Amino acid sequence: MATPSLYDILSTPYGGRGAFAREAIPQGTMILACAAPYAHVVYWEFRREVCAWCFAYSFESGKSKWAVKLAGSEHVGGNGGVWFCTDVCRADYIREHEKMLAGNSKRTTAGLAVPPAGLVYLETIVPTDITPEYLDVAWAAARDVSDQRRGWTEEMTEFEVDTARFVLDGLLRKIIEEANPGAEMLDRLVDDTPGYCVGAGRWADYMELQDNEYALMYTNPHMLASHIRVYRFLRHITTMLPQVRSKLNEKSVHVIEQLRKNLATPTDTRALLGRDSGNVFGLWDTATDEGSEMLGWGAFVFGSYFNHHCEPNLKKKRNKRGVEFYASKDIAPGEELCISYADGVSVEERMQQLESGWFFVCRCTRCARDLERASGTPSI
Numbered sequence: 001m002a003t004p005s006l007y008d009i010l011s012t013p014y015g016g017r018g019a020f021a022r023e024a025i026p027q028g029t030m031i032l033a034c035a036a037p038y039a040h041v042v043y044w045e046f047r048r049e050v051c052a053w054c055f056a057y058s059f060e061s062g063k064s065k066w067a068v069k070l071a072g073s074e075h076v077g078g079n080g081g082v083w084f085c086t087d088v089c090r091a092d093y094i095r096e097h098e099k100m101l102a103g104n105s106k107r108t109t110a111g112l113a114v115p116p117a118g119l120v121y122l123e124t125i126v127p128t129d130i131t132p133e134y135l136d137v138a139w140a141a142a143r144d145v146s147d148q149r150r151g152w153t154e155e156m157t158e159f160e161v162d163t164a165r166f167v168l169d170g171l172l173r174k175i176i177e178e179a180n181p182g183a184e185m186l187d188r189l190v191d192d193t194p195g196y197c198v199g200a201g202r203w204a205d206y207m208e209l210q211d212n213e214y215a216l217m218y219t220n221p222h223m224l225a226s227h228i229r230v231y232r233f234l235r236h237i238t239t240m241l242p243q244v245r246s247k248l249n250e251k252s253v254h255v256i257e258q259l260r261k262n263l264a265t266p267t268d269t270r271a272l273l274g275r276d277s278g279n280v281f282g283l284w285d286t287a288t289d290e291g292s293e294m295l296g297w298g299a300f301v302f303g304s305y306f307n308h309h310c311e312p313n314l315k316k317k318r319n320k321r322g323v324e325f326y327a328s329k330d331i332a333p334g335e336e337l338c339i340s341y342a343d344g345v346s347v348e349e350r351m352q353q354l355e356s357g358w359f360f361v362c363r364c365t366r367c368a369r370d371l372e373r374a375s376g377t378p379s380i
């Protein structure tokens with residue numbers, strides 16, 4: 001019997017949804033375990049040091065890199081490859097990816113950093129340009145430009161290549177889900193693991209997350225050109241893939257055909273990226289984030305309903321491919337369950353971190369108290 005959830009997702013008084021305790025929860029209780037990310041990416045530069053299955057970091061085991069490799073050519077006929085800490089992880093990876101065969105997005109190094117004429121305006125936009133209508137028009141132009149263009153001459157930043165790999169992971173999962181709706185790996189887990197455990201979720205679960213596209217673009221208008229470049233790049237590589245068709249097995253051809261169809265419009269890429277911002281968690285080299293190195297990021301869908309509090313009552317911890325959330329203090333019935341997204345000491349520092357990284361003004365009780373103290377006037 002699976003453990004039922006200890007909380008409900010309800011509207012918060014300050015807007016949006018949050019998680020609220022159904023009952024008293026003692027300190028140390030595991031509140032939620034997300035078994036795996038819906039979509040994730042390990043930074044390209046760490047791909048030899050981070051196990052592609054359990055995310056173990058080689059330096060923690062005294063090794064400069066992992067030795068167990070799955071070469072691109074074994075997988076789908078491409079170059080590159082992924083690395084694992086053990087043969088067991090390699091076997092687990094292959095088992096899951098049998099249904100999701102796809103080539104690695106190759107890094108492009110060549111050429112000019114010049115966008116196509118129809119998209120040049122994206123390079124000079126300012127926050128006041130950004131409206132929901134403007135975003136729709138820009139994405140429609142991206143699709144039209146991709147329709148007309150052949151070849152790829154733009155330079156991608158490393159971050160854009162990693163973002164493209166994240167999007168690819170999410171789109172592949174969606175395609176598998178459509179091809180095989182009964183796939184167990186997509187479900188909320190119902191097994192004997194203690195605590196409330198969930199799987200990676202489905203596309204529909206990911207789409208339920210808050211879409212932060214507008215907030216991101218308003219605060220960082222240059223990201224619009226960047227996201228559109230990621231879409232066009234993915235579209236470009238999938239249109240190139242038929243050229244290596246003879247090297248691919250039947251399953252891969254099917255997946256790539258579906259990917260090509262999916263990328264004919266930017267709808268799903270845009271939806272993935274809109275929810276990537278403000279909802280994903282960093283993959284850190286140690287179980288807790290403190291003082292460790294970020295190796296990539298992942299969308300642990302069901303963990304993204306926990307709001308931020310500057311005095312949180314939950315602590316999160318990575319467990320191999322998954323993330324777990326524990327009560328860090330005793331929690332009363334009805335209390336909101338919150339993690340911390342920011343570690344600044346002063347209220348100004350925290351507000352700055354949250355506004356620039358997460359695009360919101362913190363409404364937590366600690367900030368209200370600190371602001372009240374700073375201004376000398378009681379907050380309402």
Ligand SMILES: C[S@@+](CC[C@H](N)C(=O)[O-])C[C@H]1O[C@@H](n2cnc3c(N)ncnc32)[C@H](O)[C@@H]1O
Pocket residue numbers: 014015016017018209210212278279304305306307308309358359360361362363364
């Ligand atoms: C990961 S989501 C959390 C779930 C989200 N509230 C929802 O409805 O899906 C993060 C977003 O929640 C809101 N949020 C989280 N913590 C907050 C806080 N302390 N004050 C105000 N808004 C907060 C912000 O809009 C932020 O971008």
